[in-house]
Amino acid sequence: MHHDKDGIQIAFTGDVMLGRLVNNVLSFDRYTYVWCDTLQMMRETDLSLINLECVISSKGREWKKTWKPFHFHADPDAIEVLKTVSIDYVSLANNHTLDYESEALIEMLKLLEKNKIAYSGAGRNLQEAMSPAILQAKKVKVGIVSLTDNQPEWEAKPDSPGVNFIPLILENDYDNRLEECIKDAKIRSDIVVVACHIGPHFREVPSRAYINFAHHIIDLGADVYWGHSNHMPQGIEIYKNKLIMYDCGDFIDDYAIDPDYRNDLSFLFLVNLTKNNVKEIELVPIKISEFKACTAPPWDADFIIQRMVNQCKILGTDTVIKNRRLFISIK
Numbered sequence: 225m226h227h228d229k230d231g232i233q234i235a236f237t238g239d240v241m242l243g244r245l246v247n248n249v250l251s252f253d254r255y256t257y258v259w260c261d262t263l264q265m266m267r268e269t270d271l272s273l274i275n276l277e278c279v280i281s282s283k284g285r286e287w288k289k290t291w292k293p294f295h296f297h298a299d300p301d302a303i304e305v306l307k308t309v310s311i312d313y314v315s316l317a318n319n320h321t322l323d324y325e326s327e328a329l330i331e332m333l334k335l336l337e338k339n340k341i342a343y344s345g346a347g348r349n350l351q352e353a354m355s356p357a358i359l360q361a362k363k364v365k366v367g368i369v370s371l372t373d374n375q376p377e378w379e380a381k382p383d384s385p386g387v388n389f390i391p392l393i394l395e396n397d398y399d400n401r402l403e404e405c406i407k408d409a410k411i412r413s414d415i416v417v418v419a420c421h422i423g424p425h426f427r428e429v430p431s432r433a434y435i436n437f438a439h440h441i442i443d444l445g446a447d448v449y450w451g452h453s454n455h456m457p458q459g460i461e462i463y464k465n466k467l468i469m470y471d472c473g474d475f476i477d478d479y480a481i482d483p484d485y486r487n488d489l490s491f492l493f494l495v496n497l498t499k500n501n502v503k504e505i506e507l508v509p510i511k512i513s514e515f516k517a518c519t520a521p522p523w524d525a526d527f528i529i530q531r532m533v534n535q536c537k538i539l540g541t542d543t544v545i546k547n548r549r550l551f552i553s554i555k
Contacts, residue, residue: 230362230363230364230498230499231364231496231497231498231503232270232271232361232362232364232496232497232498233268233269233270233271233494233495233496234269234270234271234272234273234361234366234494234495234497235265235266235269235271235272235273235492235493235494235495236273236274236450236469236472236492236493236494236495237272237273237274237275237472237475237490237492237493237517238275238452238457238471238472238473238474238475238490239275239277239318239452239453239455239472239473239474239475239476240274240275240276240277240278240475240476241277241278241296241320241474241476241478241479242258242276242278242280242296242298242302242305242476247297247298247299247302249515255304255305255307255308256308256309257515257516258305258476258515258516258517259305259308259309259476259516259517260516260517260518260519261518261519262309262492262508262510262517262518262519263308263309265492265494265508266309266310266311266492267309267310269494270361270362271312271313271359271361271366272309272310272311272312272313273311273312273313273314273315273368273417273419273450274306274311274313274314274315274475275314275315275318275419275421275452275472276306276314276315276316276318276321276343277296277318277320278296278297278298278320278323279296279297279298279320279321279322279323279324279328279329279332280297280298280299280300280302280303280332280335280336281297281300281324281327281328281329281331281332281335282299282300282331283324283327283328283331284297284324284325284326284327284328284329284331285324285325286323286324286325287322287323287324287325289377290375290377292323294320294323295320295323295324296320296323297323297324297328300331300335303335303336303339303341306339306341307339307341311341312341312342312359313341313342313343313344313357313359313368314336314341314342314343315343315344315345315368315370315419315421315450315452316343316344316345316346316370316387317344317345317346317353317370317371317372317387317388317389317419317421318345318372318374318387318421318452318453319372319374319375319378319421319453321345321346321378321387322346322375322378322385322386322387326384326385326386329346329385329386330348330385333346333347333348342357342358342359342368343357343370344356344357344368344369344370344388344419345369345370345371345372345387345388345419345421346370346380346385346386346387346388347380347385347386347388348385349380349381349382349383349384349385350379350380350381350382350386350388351382352380353380353385353386353387353388354369354380354388354401354404354405354408355408356368356369356405356408356409356412356413356416357370358409358412358413363499364414364415364497364498364499365412365413365414365415366413366414366415366416366417367408367409367410367412367413367415367416367417368409368416368417368418368419369388369405369406369408369409369416369417369418369419369446370388370418370419370420370421371387371388371389371390371402371405371418371419371420371421371422372387372388372389372390372420372421372422372453373389373390373391373392373421373422373423374421374422374453375387375389376389376391388405390402392422392423392433392434392437393433394437394440402440402441402444403444405418406418406441406444406445406446407444407445410445414499414500415447415448415497415499415502416445416446416447416448417446417447417448417450418441418446418448418449418450419450419452420437420438420441420449420450420451420452420453421451421452421453422434422437422451422453423451423453423454423471424454427454427458428456428458428535429458429459429535429538430451430458430459430470430471434470435461435470438451438461438463438468438470439463439468442463442464442466442468443464446466447466447467447497447501447502448466448467448468448469448495448497448502449466449467449468449469449470450469450472451468451469451470451471451472452471452472452473453471454470454471454473455473455474455479455485455487456471456473456474456485456486456487456489456490457471457472457473457489457490457491457528457531457532457535458470458471458535459532459535459536459537459538459539459541460505460532460535460536460539460541460552461536461539461540461541462541462552462554465501465502465554465555466502467495467502467505467554469493469505470539472490472491472493473487473489473490473491474487474488474490474512475490475492475510475512475517476512476515476516476517478515486524486527486528488511488512488513489509489510489511489512489520489524489527489528490509490510490512490528491507491508491509491510491528491532491550492507492508492510492517493505493506493507494506494507494508501554502554503553503554504551504552504553504554505551505552505554506549506550506551507529507532507549507550507551507552508549509524509525509528509529509548509549509550511524522548525548526548529545529548529549529550532550533545533550536552
């Protein structure tokens with residue numbers, strides 16, 4: 225899929241979790257291993273954006289102030305895994321960023337800064353957590369806001385570290401916060417992306433509240449809504465000629481596979497856009513096997529494509545299948 229000379233292509237993924245068993249693989253100095261054959265595809269795009277579903281740090285101790293079933297961290301070395309595939313940006317507003325408390329978070333922020341990988345959604349204080357990342361590719365400036373409705377106890381405060389917490393039901397001052405985040409990104413960029421780690425897990429279809437939330441984000445000025453948290457992809461909606469990817473699923477992890485939901489299957493989402501608008505999206509079927517993200521074999525690709533076609537249909541989105549890839553055009 226070629227884009228026009230002024231256009232750019234951005235790769236979006238769902239959750240990338242480099243802790244636990246994945247971290248053991250990395251200890252063999254195999255930084256390219258987890259990317260399998262998506263490595264080349266991601267390197268060829270103008271920007272690659274992921275949700276980083278763990279903390280990269282050797283510091284801190286397990287979060288115990290509130291109950292959490294899982295704590296994910298990867299060794300500092302895992303930063304090389306991101307660099308080897310030229311990841312440009314990581315979304316940090318999620319339910320694992322503070323798994324090892326703020327000491328580990330701050331070490332990770334320093335690592336990202338030192339290695340020139342942009343981030344948003346978490347910070348040393350509320351202002352940092354709200355602040356968008358601004359990336360430039362060719363002549364297009366992309367502003368990325370990141371937020372989560374998970375772990376309210378991790379909310380960043382004016383003088384303490386944490387995440388950009390924004391609940392699904394926008395009460396109190398949260399609507400103003402959301403508006404401020406998007407406005408800030410809009411002033412500084414051509415295209416605004418909002419990364420949202422919200423909602424429960426394993427829902428085939430986004431709930432009404434979730435749909436309203438995504439629409440509201442577009443109404444506030446975003447061009448792309450980028451959801452993750454569900455552990456399986458949800459449909460794509462074109463709303464007011466803007467792109468809503470309700471959920472991008474999981475991309476790299478060591479999770480148990482649910483045979484009904486098939487959380488080991490997802491997509492690499494390749495989005496073509498210009499300074500003014502999103503043009504087309506291409507979905508490449510991906511299968512997680514042995515902790516790596518590989519192009520899905522034909523039968524798995526057909527399964528996940530068919531499921532996505534149905535999920536899109538529910539949202540009124542037309543899709544085209546070509547060579548075991550799925551295409552959606554924006555008029």
